[in-house]
Amino acid sequence: MSTGDKQVDIVRRHWMAASAAGAAAxxxxxxxxxxAQAQPEAKPMPAVAAFKKADAMIVHSANGIETRxxxxxxxxxxxxxxxxxxxxxxxxxxxxxxxxxxxKIEIDGVTSPASLTVGDLKRMGLDTVAMVLQCSGNGxxxxxxxxxxxxxxxxxxxxxxWSGVPVRDVVAALGGxxxxxxxxxxxxxxxxxxxxxxxxxxxxRSVPWTAMEEAILAWELNGAPLPxxxxxxxxxxxxxxxxxxxxKYVKRLAFTVDETQANIQKSxxxxxxxxxxxxxxxxxxxxxxxxxxxxxxxxxxxxxxAGLLQVQGxxxxxxxxxxxxxxxxxxxxxxxxxxxxxxxxxxxxxxxxVAQVNLPPGQYTITSRAIAADGSTQPEQxxxxxxxxxxxxxxxxxxxxxxx
Numbered sequence: 239m240s241t242g243d244k245q246v247d248i249v250r251r252h253w254m255a256a257s258a259a260g261a262a263a264x265x266x267x268x269x270x271x272x273x274a275q276a277q278p279e280a281k282p283m284p285a286v287a288a289f290k291k292a293d294a295m296i297v298h299s300a301n302g303i304e305t306r307x308x309x310x311x312x313x314x315x316x317x318x319x320x321x322x323x324x325x326x327x328x329x330x331x332x333x334x335x336x337x338x339x340x341x342k343i344e345i346d347g348v349t350s351p352a353s354l355t356v357g358d359l360k361r362m363g364l365d366t367v368a369m370v371l372q373c374s375g376n377g378x379x380x381x382x383x384x385x386x387x388x389x390x391x392x393x394x395x396x397x398x399x400w401s402g403v404p405v406r407d408v409v410a411a412l413g414g415x416x417x418x419x420x421x422x423x424x425x426x427x428x429x430x431x432x433x434x435x436x437x438x439x440x441x442x443r444s445v446p447w448t449a450m451e452e453a454i455l456a457w458e459l460n461g462a463p464l465p466x467x468x469x470x471x472x473x474x475x476x477x478x479x480x481x482x483x484x485x486k487y488v489k490r491l492a493f494t495v496d497e498t499q500a501n502i503q504k505s506x507x508x509x510x511x512x513x514x515x516x517x518x519x520x521x522x523x524x525x526x527x528x529x530x531x532x533x534x535x536x537x538x539x540x541x542x543x544a545g546l547l548q549v550q551g552x553x554x555x556x557x558x559x560x561x562x563x564x565x566x567x568x569x570x571x572x573x574x575x576x577x578x579x580x581x582x583x584x585x586x587x588x589x590x591x592v593a594q595v596n597l598p599p600g601q602y603t604i605t606s607r608a609i610a611a612d613g614s615t616q617p618e619q620x621x622x623x624x625x626x627x628x629x630x631x632x633x634x635x636x637x638x639x640x641x642x
Contacts, residue, residue, distance in 0.1 A: 301324065301328070324481060345491055348409055363408070374523040399459070424444075428440075453474060482523060529553070538637050565591075604636060604639060616632050
C-alpha cells in the first residue's frame with residue numbers, strides 16, 4: 239500500500255472510530271420569527287458571482303456563498319446559478335476567460351513534460367462526469383465551538399456535470415508517469431499579492447497519484463464554458479474528493495515524489511483535535527465520507543399541514559457507493575426505507591431520495607441516513623475537530639417541524 243493510500247485509509251478509520259465513540263447530542267429548535275429577528279442584514283453578492291440567483295443563496299463572505307436548503311430543486315443537477323462558491327483567495331482577472339482555449343497548463347512528472355493549451359487538450363480526449371462538489375467544511379455551522387471559516391450548514395455542496403479531457407489520456411500521450419512518483423499535485427493560477435511568501439497562500443494541493451485514473455481537466459460546467467467563479471478556463475476535477483482538491487485556474491499538474499509544501503496542504507485542511515494546529519502528520523481532507531440530508535422540508539421550525547408529506551433529500555459518498563437511504567420522523571427512534579428518484583448519474587453523483595409519510599398534528603424531527611454498498615451507515619454524531627471538517631452526522635442535520 240502506498241503512502242497516499244495509507245493516508246486515505248487513516249482518514250476513513252479516523253471518522254469511523256470517532257463516530258462510534260461520540261456522545262448523544264440534543265437538538266435545539268427555534269421558531270421562524272425568532273430566526274428572522276436573529277438574522278443579520280444580508281451581505282451583497284460579490285462581483286465574481288453576480289450571475290448567482292440571489293434569493294437561492296446565503297452570502298457568508300466575498301469568497302463563500304452557500305445554496306439555501308430549499309433551493310436544490312429535484313432534477314438531480316444543481317444549476318450553476320444556485321451552486322455554492324468557495325475561493326481560498328480572490329479569483330484572478332476575468333480576462334483569462336475571454337480566450338479560454340489559450341490558457342496554458344504545464345504537465346510535469348511524466349516522461350515527456352509539456353506545456354499545453356486548452357485548445358491542445360481538446361484534441362486529446364473528452365469525457366463527462368456527474369459529481370458532487372462539496373466544501374470540506376460543509377456542516378461547520380453545526381459545531382458548538384464555532385470553528386473558524388464560513389458557517390456552512392448543508393449548502394456548500396452541489397451535483398454538477400463536468401466535461402473535459404481525462405488526465406490519464408494526457409499522461410498516456412506524454413509517455414506515462416515517471417517511476418517513483420506518489421502524488422498528483424495541482425497548482426492554481428490565482429494572482430498572488432506582491433511581497434508575500436507564495437507558499438503561505440498559493441492554492442496547491444497533492445492527492446495520491448492514482449487519483450488521476452478518474453480525474454479530468456475540465457473546461458465545461460453543466461454544458462457551458464466554465465465560468466471564472468468556478469475555476470474557468472480550466473479546473474482539475476477529482477471525483478469523490480473534497481472541493482479544495484479540485485484546483486481552480488489550474489496552471490500546473492505535476493506528478494511528484496512528495497506532497498507540496500504549500501501551507502494549504504502542509505498545515506491546512508488537516509483533521510485534528512480542537513485546539514491543535516495543523517501539521518503534515520494529520521489526515522488530509524481527501525475522499526468525502528458517506529452523507530445524506532433532507533432538502534424538503536427545508537427549514538427548522540417550519541409549520542406544515544397534516545397529512546401526506548414527501549420527505550426529499552440527497553445522498554452521496556466519496557468511497558463505497560450509496561446503496562440505500564432511510565428516513566426518520568421521530569429523531570432516529572424508528573426508520574423507514576426511502577426510494578431513489580430520478581436517473582442514476584454514476585457513483586460520484588448524488589442520489590435523490592423520497593419517502594412518503596402521513597403525519598397527524600404534532601411535532602416531528604425529520605432526518606435521513608445513508609447506507610453504503612460496503613454496509614457502512616452514516617453516523618449519528620459529528621466528529622469533533624478543530625476546523626469543523628467532514629460533518630456527516632445525521633442528528634445535527636435533522637429538522638424539527640410542527641404539523642397542524
